[in-house]
Amino acid sequence: MxxxxxxxxxxxxxxxxxxxxxxxxxxxxxxxxxxxxxxxxxxxxxxxxxxxxxxxxxxxxxxxxxxxxxxxxxxxxxxxxxxxxxISTVFQEVNLIPTMSVTKNMALERAAGRFGMISWRKAREQARAKLARLGVDIDIERPLGSFSVAVQQLVAIARALEDxxxxxxxxxxxxxxxxxxxxxxxxxxxxxxxxxxxxxxxxxxxxxxxxxxxxxxxxxxxxxxxxxxxxxxSRPDLVSMMIGRELGEVERAFSEKDAMAAGPVRLSARGLGRKRVLEPFDLILRQGEVVGLAGLLGSGRTETAKMLFGAISADAGELTVMGTPTRNAAPRQSLRAGIAFCPEDRKAEGLVAELSVRENIMLSIQSKQGWLKRIPRRRQDELAREMIAALGIATPDAEKPVGQLSGGNQQKVVLARALASNPSVLLLDEPTRGIDVGAHAEIIKLIRKLCKDGLALLVASSELDELVAATDRVAVLRDRAKIGEISGEQITRDNIVRMIAGDDGRAD
Amino acid sequence: MMAEQTEPRPVAMRPRMKLHRAVWPLLALAAILIVSGIVSPGFYNIRIVEGRLFGNLIDIVYRATPTALVALGMAVVIGTKGIDLSVGSTIAITGAVIAWRIQMGDPHLVVLMMALGAATLCGIWNGFLVAGLGIQPIIATLILMVSGRGIGLLINLLYGGTNPSFESALLQGLSTGHLMSIPTRLFLAAAIFLALWLIIRRTALGLFIESVGGNAAAANLAGVNARLITFVAYVLCALCAGWAGVIMTADTHTSDPVSVAMYIELDAILAVVIGGGSLAGGRIHLGMTVIGALVIQALTTSILISGLPPEYNLVVKAVVVLFVLLLQSDNARRAITSPFRGRAR
CATH class of the missing domain: 3.40.50.300 (P-loop containing nucleotide triphosphate hydrolases)
Structure with a gap:
């Protein structure tokens, strides 16, 4: 039909x-x-x-x-x-139980039978019939986990499909x-x-x-x-719809940017990569320069930033931080070497929700100092106050559990923690995720200021305009590989979109 | 320039009910003592016999000491989102080591050190399983919980095992002796509490443990060595259990691996929870944990003295504990009080 x-x-x-x-x-x-x-x-x-x-x-x-x-x-x-x-759904994380048989999995929600008893004969028949509709012919008594992910996916779909x-x-x-x-x-x-x-x-x-x-x-x-x-x-249009912003509000401040000469190299990666995670890539971060990471979801933005920080270990290539070659440093060693990282998912990887704003801000600088040299409480209060004022964190006081703040303010606390550790290189993964427009502009302004103060910055972002507005150089990623780099006046939305969409590879 | 004027934010919910957490366990303790005073006249009497204090209140503190020590260590481990089921076995091993080395004729101070060393080894083992191998805490510590008492019996066998009792002026002095009419073990426990508090709160260890327990992934990315911190927590816990083992073993002058400190892990966990700790990790309340241990012991002593048939003991205890825990739960309190406050929040 x-x-x-x-x-x-x-x-x-x-x-x-x-x-x-x-x-x-x-x-x-x-x-x-x-x-x-x-x-x-x-x-x-x-x-x-x-x-x-x-x-x-x-x-x-x-x-x-x-x-x-x-x-x-x-x-x-x-x-x-x-x-x-x-209306049926198959969720991303296949919510089936790998240790149970295919039949049992398919009977989980709607078991066939009477009086609360399951008729396994009927359940088997139903499972077979449902799978047959999708042309799947498997041994339904085997545990689901013994099949490939693809088959598991089909089982999930078959289960979701009713007459x-x-x-x-x-x-x-x-x-x-x-x-x-x-x-x-x-x-x-x-x-x-x-x-x-x-x-x-x-x-x-x-x-x-x-x-x-x-x-x-x-x-x-x-x-x-x-x-x-x-x-x-068209593909470029689609990419633009997903990550661009139609508003013409964002203008690049070229004059300001060009005035800043990029300083010495702070961090350089050569051939850094890991099988199945990220193709080997080269990247250099200089003092006083903002480098952007552009790409669609799943293109390897987060993985790149995490690999530079040591949160994902590389199995190839070399990383030089402040002139010193490092080998698979753990985050705490990266932190000591002067790198700080703000993760994208602040709930899962950024904040300790139960701890106060002050404690969250202190965490990185304290771990840099080691557990024995506790930072005196007065200094902690001072630092927390400074950070709350500098980043405009809206909180009644520094002792409030950070989980009770709004999204944008939580993001600022993560940023404050990174800044408090006094880094030379700052890696920001989606610094404006879930932040309202006002705070958004503030954060971009802040990024520019930090850069002027002598930080080397990396900003991974899904917001094209953010990259256009804030960065001096943009590395573009596609399918877990770095496919190119553009800088200066080449950084326009169209260029980035074209590279991501893979129209003609390099934009020149 | 970044300092945007913060708007008057919507005030957090529960403006009135925001009492300090410590209130509920303290109230519970007070309530238990008051009820006991009414039920058993003379409950509060304290007198000096042969130069030492006697009375129910002293008895409660005295008997609560080993549980409180174990619970302090447990609070640290629970702060990492872990649990240590093996504390009873650690106590059994500590006791067996004491009896063995005293029988072997070692100086008693050395014996004390060896006993604590044995407890530390137990902690290193647990820490290795949990932090090193990544085994779930409940399973990892179950291994020593099951095997530890057997290890204690094997240690007893090292010298024939027929008579694992001993006399030691030093150890018994620490456990059952008294100083200025006050039981020595209270001084000992206070010193251990202070030492632990200094380690947790005067270094950054407490912050690190709480961050690991609250969100291990975030702590790691913030530069905290989550594995090492977890490991240290299990060692501290075992050391606390070791001190409890010294006190309990010296009290009975004997090593009894089969039944010493049976189920103490459950009382310790309960004390931590009554003290406001959450098994979800992320917070350590040392002082309140001690209150939690006192609540449990006060309850046990009160029921015994009240003359209630012993069959009722455990049931009454369970009901009171449940009540204390309900009081602490924000949800339960709201559910209980909301009918009296209308629907206004």
């Missing part, structure tokens, strides 16, 4: 809004899914993709906005309700599949499409979007950037 654009969309979501403490995750987002289409949902980290999906599938309740399924208003309060209505499924959400299904497995998955997706199911496909591989996607919706910072047919959007 060819997929005709139907008058009534399968799913219509309008003006969806959702706020979490400290973050506006979705701000008036629309999404329309047609029956029998593969709809790619794109956006960088924090764009709001997963929140939107969670609202669609009932895992999270929206604050406001409306939703219709085939013209009927819906308001799923749980994933079970959504599933009963015909009445009208919408299937696939959250990064290809993240851990090789090319052949991906092709197999795509043919299954096309088949589902032919059955009239609306498939939502979340990925950050652009080729795959064009290979299998019919239409594309792009989100950024919780807002809808746009929806278009895949054939109508």
């Amino acid at each position: 060819p997929a005709e654009p139907a008058a009534v969309p399968r799913i219509a979501m309008r003006a969806i809004r959702k706020a979490f403490p400290g973050v506006l995750a979705l701000d008036g987002v629309d999404l329309a899914l047609r029956p029998g289409e593969v709809h790619a949902l794109l956006g960088e980290n924090g764009a709001g993709k997963s929140t939107l999906i969670k609202i669609l599938t009932g895992a999270v309740r929206r604050d406001s906005g409306e939703m219709w399924l085939d013209g009927q208003p819906i308001d799923p309060g749980s994933t079970g309700e959504a599933q009963a209505a015909g 009445n499924t009208r919408v299937l959400v696939l959250d990064e299904p290809t993240a851990s599949l090789d090319a052949k497995e991906t092709t197999a998955l795509f043919s299954i997706m096309r088949e589902l499409k032919a059955r009239g199911i609306a498939v939502v496909f979340i990925t950050h591989f652009l080729e795959q979007v064009y290979e299998v996607g019919d239409r594309i919706t792009v989100l950024r910072n919780g807002r809808l950037v746009g929806t278009a047919a895949a054939s109508d959007v």
